[in-house]
Amino acid sequence: MEALFEECAIFEDKVKRTVYIDNLSPLAKESVVKAALDQFGNVIQVKIIRTYLELQSMGRAALVEMQNTDEAKTIISEICNSPFMISGMPRPVRARSPVAEMFDGRPRKPGRRIVCRWLESSDPDFEVAMKMKRIVRYHAKEANFLLKRQSEEEEQLTKEQSESLNTIYKFELVQHVFNGGTATRLAKHYKMHIADVHQ
Amino acid sequence: MFPLQEAEEEDSPEFNWGAKKGKGAHNKGVQFYKSFTYDGVEFNLYDCVNMWRPGEEEPDIGKIVRAWETTTRKRIVKVVWFFRPTEVTHWLGNIKVLPNELLLASGEGVGLSNCNLVEAITGKCNVVCTSTDRRNPQPKDKDLETAEFFFYRTFDVRTREISEEFPNSIAQIEMEHFFNKVTDREQPLYYGGNGSLEKPQSSLSSREATTKTALKDGQQGRNTQSMLPPVTLVKQTKSSKEDVAMPRTDQCSTISKRQVTEVVDKGGQGRRGNISETDKTVARTEAKHSYCTSSTSLSDSHALKKRKLQDLLGTTSSDQQKVIKSTSQVIEVTTRVKEGASTWFKEQPWNERLQVAQERGTLVLLENLDPSYASAEVEDIVRHALEQKVCAKMVPHNTFSNPLNGKAFVIFKSSKAAENAIFELRRRCLMLGDGRPVVARRGTIEEPMKSRDFPGHLSIGKIKFQREEMRKAVSTSHYSQSNTIEHVMGVEWRVLQEESSLRWKALHQEQAAEIQRLSSKLKTPI
Numbered sequence: 213m214e215a216l217f218e219e220c221a222i223f224e225d226k227v228k229r230t231v232y233i234d235n236l237s238p239l240a241k242e243s244v245v246k247a248a249l250d251q252f253g254n255v256i257q258v259k260i261i262r263t264y265l266e267l268q269s270m271g272r273a274a275l276v277e278m279q280n281t282d283e284a285k286t287i288i289s290e291i292c293n294s295p296f297m298i299s300g301m302p303r304p305v306r307a308r309s310p311v312a313e314m315f316d317g318r319p320r321k322p323g324r325r326i327v328c329r330w331l332e333s334s335d336p337d338f339e340v341a342m343k344m345k346r347i348v349r350y351h352a353k354e355a356n357f358l359l360k361r362q363s364e365e366e367e368q369l370t371k372e373q374s375e376s377l378n379t380i381y382k383f384e385l386v387q388h389v390f391n392g393g394t395a396t397r398l399a400k401h402y403k404m405h406i407a408d409v410h411q
Numbered sequence: 412m413f414p415l416q417e418a419e420e421e422d423s424p425e426f427n428w429g430a431k432k433g434k435g436a437h438n439k440g441v442q443f444y445k446s447f448t449y450d451g452v453e454f455n456l457y458d459c460v461n462m463w464r465p466g467e468e469e470p471d472i473g474k475i476v477r478a479w480e481t482t483t484r485k486r487i488v489k490v491v492w493f494f495r496p497t498e499v500t501h502w503l504g505n506i507k508v509l510p511n512e513l514l515l516a517s518g519e520g521v522g523l524s525n526c527n528l529v530e531a532i533t534g535k536c537n538v539v540c541t542s543t544d545r546r547n548p549q550p551k552d553k554d555l556e557t558a559e560f561f562f563y564r565t566f567d568v569r570t571r572e573i574s575e576e577f578p579n580s581i582a583q584i585e586m587e588h589f590f591n592k593v594t595d596r597e598q599p600l601y602y603g604g605n606g607s608l609e610k611p612q613s614s615l616s617s618r619e620a621t622t623k624t625a626l627k628d629g630q631q632g633r634n635t636q637s638m639l640p641p642v643t644l645v646k647q648t649k650s651s652k653e654d655v656a657m658p659r660t661d662q663c664s665t666i667s668k669r670q671v672t673e674v675v676d677k678g679g680q681g682r683r684g685n686i687s688e689t690d691k692t693v694a695r696t697e698a699k700h701s702y703c704t705s706s707t708s709l710s711d712s713h714a715l716k717k718r719k720l721q722d723l724l725g726t727t728s729s730d731q732q733k734v735i736k737s738t739s740q741v742i743e744v745t746t747r748v749k750e751g752a753s754t755w756f757k758e759q760p761w762n763e764r765l766q767v768a769q770e771r772g773t774l775v776l777l778e779n780l781d782p783s784y785a786s787a788e789v790e791d792i793v794r795h796a797l798e799q800k801v802c803a804k805m806v807p808h809n810t811f812s813n814p815l816n817g818k819a820f821v822i823f824k825s826s827k828a829a830e831n832a833i834f835e836l837r838r839r840c841l842m843l844g845d846g847r848p849v850v851a852r853r854g855t856i857e858e859p860m861k862s863r864d865f866p867g868h869l870s871i872g873k874i875k876f877q878r879e880e881m882r883k884a885v886s887t888s889h890y891s892q893s894n895t896i897e898h899v900m901g902v903e904w905r906v907l908q909e910e911s912s913l914r915w916k917a918l919h920q921e922q923a924a925e926i927q928r929l930s931s932k933l934k935t936p937i
Contacts, residue, residue, distance in 0.1 A: 295901030313782045313808040320785040331840040341840035341848040348779045
């Protein structure tokens with residue numbers, strides 16, 4: 213029993229020291245994340261989490277264990293305040309403090325007694341239980357729907373941003389050409405007249 | 412029946428009266444009808460319908476005995492109610508009641524019938540009378556298959572007695588009308604929802620205002636509040652994921668496709684709040700609809716209902732026995748000391764095992780567990796409850812998992828075992844310690860996606876800038892500087908992320924409240 217309590221204490225400490233990062237690009241490997249967060253403090257371990265149930269377009273998530281809780285807290289507050297990008301722009305990562313359920317392989321709660329029972333259809337609670345099951349399934353579908361909606365919005369934003377980025381770069385390119393005098397030289401070469409654009 | 416008179420069409424579900432029946436004796440302005448068409452479904456006199464009461468999960472079931480339009484253009488139906496056994500448990504005492512059974516109201520007094528506006532109807536209901544009364548045409552097998560409910564007894568609302576004898580009339584209507592119809596009953600109409608959009612809020616509030624002045628019977632009836640649900644009638648706008656080829660004999664087809672949802676009324680949350688509400692209302696309808704189709708595509712549940720109805724009808728004549736009390740055993744789940752090395756499966760990494768299990772059909776997903784369970788505890792539970800040795804692992808939560816709901820992947824030894832487990836968990840209810848039933852379904856895993864497709868990461872594709880800083884900047888991680896485009900875009904993403912986390916929080920809160928409401932109804936906690 214003692215060992216169990218200790219295990220739990222160690223685990224809880226670990227939870228406090230860890231940062232949960234998501235919206236991570238699949239290109240980011242553990243080493244990249246480690247290098248990224250090394251600026252903030254001593255990174256003990258990085259674990260990339262596999263999502264089995266949710267859509268993959270949400271990006272990956274990682275659990276980063278730092279050396280002490282202060283470092284973890286600093287990271288979380290800083291990343292929340294200004295966009296921090298890992299392995300790609302401009303979508304920033306999101307950081308928050310994790311809860312115990314996010315971890316794989318948790319120890320049991322000591323001293324917990326689990327009971328369960330089967331309900332037959334003659335049981336007075338049967339109807340309510342069936343209702344609850346139905347509601348749970350509804351909720352799962354609702355969540356799925358929200359997730360899909362979210363990913364649609366993300367794609368929308370991506371499209372918009374990429375379009376605006378392209379236009380900006382084209383504009384910059386044109387500017388560059390004019391500013392560098394290339395345009396005037398080419399015009400002389402081809403004996404074309406260009407309107408005198410502002411310098 | 413052709414619509415002989417068309418009522419004015421509002422901007423809400425279409426309504427047309429059918430054949431006339433006669434004018435009111437006292438009030439010549441009142442016109443009675445034999446049938447009407449509401450939202451594309453035809454209702455005749457003595458049809459059974461579902462009526463929805465706000466705050467209740469299940470609709471009430473009643474039989475239309477009269478339909479009329481008042482001088483003020485209101486359309487009223489008078490319904491005689493069927494009682495669900497759960498509503499009259501107090502007076503049932505030792506009497507055994509079968510699932511899917513209803514009790515017809517009889518006698519005189521509160522709860523016999525009500526007059527309500529037509530708009531409270533949410534759909535037709537298929538109720539069959541199995542009484543052996545000589546006035547009742549016996550139902551054929553085909554009718555039994557398509558029936559949702561059956562009745563053969565009455566509940567007298569005044570004497571509170573249950574009897575198999577039927578009086579001569581109920582609510583001044585001849586008893587013959589309450590039995591099965593003599594000719595072949597029409598198949599309940601099925602119509603697909605043609606995407607019309609969600610009703611704007613304004614039409615909703617105006618309808619609420621008119622409907623609040625609902626007519627009530629002289630008798631106060633068992634719905635003391637206005638029968639009208641606050642309704643957003645959302646027709647299905649998205650096609651559901653499964654095929655919408657619902658066979659006619661299917662149970663769900665009798666439920667009209669108009670899904671009644673609650674309007675989540677949270678005032679003043681600004682733009683974010685509104686987004687989450689509309690998302691949720693549409694989410695609920697989508698969820699309800701797809702639930703309907705998914706449950707129908709399960710052949711076992713359909714076969715199950717049919718079997719129950721047939722079997723139990725055979726035993727109705729058996730003597731009534733035991734008291735309805737919980738006789739189920741409480742199983743205590745103990746841990747087992749780990750044996751040396753359980754070698755019945757190869758020690759592959761969990762990822763691969765999941766893939767293999769999915770292919771073999773041995774993967775099951777259990778939901779609604781306590782999220783603080785450890786994987787070993789889940790294995791123990793399955794071992795005790797289903798007597799199967801399995802390998803289980805809890806699915807770790809992420810930012811949008813429901814904090815109250817724990818999920819676990821369970822790999823059974825064989826696909827037969829997995830199927831049995833799902834079947835048992837569906838048929839009966841395995842209740843865990845804090846009043847949660849375990850929900851089981853086939854496990855499926857998403858495939859890993861290609862690394863290139865991550866939305867949000869843009870590359871300056873065609874125009875390759877050769878500048879050193881540019882290249883470095885993309886590959887390392889950094890903060891964006893405040894006067895760059897990058898920063899502006901980054902902030903846009905942050906806004907989206909924050910919005911999404913607020914939405915999820917709101918959704919989870921609501922879901923938690925729903926579950927709380929239900930679990931407070933449990934009578935015997937463990």
